[in-house]
Amino acid sequence: MKYEIVSPRIGTPGDTYEPVDGVNVEALVAGGFIIQSPTKAPKGAKTKTDTNEE
């Protein structure tokens, strides 16, 4: 799970937050200090469509 910094109290907003050992990440999310980075939907397999009408 990736997190993005929101509050400058933690780091530069927009940067990726790397959780440190012992840090309560859930509390950081609940407090609005970081957010979960939006995850991209996996691309589907490419399929070739035959357009040749023979």
Place this chain on the structure above:
Amino acid sequence: MATSTYLSSPNVTVNSISLQDQCHGLTFTRTIEALESTAFGSGSRVYVAGLENSTLSLDLYLSFAASETYATLKNLVGTSTTVSWSASATSPGTATNPTMTLTGAYLEALPYEMALGSLGQISVVFTGGIYSVVEV
């Protein structure tokens, strides 16, 4: 004689959040419990080291604004977290400016009062955890 004067730049982070601009006092007591092992024949009490049970007390101004004191602490009550502090925020983690850390320190309570005309303040106590010092 070298002394340490805390003028403006001590730093403290709670759960990796810097509360330097809200903290105005800090008390750390490193405690390793004394277990009595006095036996027959001893002329005085004898102790051996038990478990470590250090405490860190922070005196903070209580702001309810976003990303401030209350937002930092409200979700930590009843949980353990990491707390770090150093005498100066400039170049921490050195021999002359060590960074102290309690990892796994427990926050039991979030006590505060609201009084008309007074500045909101809160004192919180983190208990237990593993104490370490970085002084490279």
